[in-house]
Amino acid sequence: MAPKKTKTPKKSAKYYRSNAEAREKKNAAQRKRNKTTKAKKYRAELLKARRADGNEGKGGMDYSHTKSGKIVRENPSKNRARQGAGGKPKKK
Secondary structure, three states, X not given: OOOOOOOOOOHHHXXXXXXXXXXXHHHHHHHXXXXXXXXXXXHHXXXXXXXXXXXXXXXXXXXXXXXXXXXXXXXXXXXXXXXXXXXXXXXX
């Protein structure tokens, strides 16, 4: 089930809601990227950590990899923002 739309979307969410063509292009690229073996392995590692902590399917904080390879919990907004615009480097 897809998450509920927020009433106060961030900058990129606002953009994609109002630009259907750009949204479709982004989603096509995302689907292609998510099918790769590397992406599946990455998600499996994070899901394993969520299961171990008892957080699978409950929302809340994101789990992400640090530069050293350790898995940590962090705010979803910070985690997902880092992935856009050239992967803005921020220390974790």
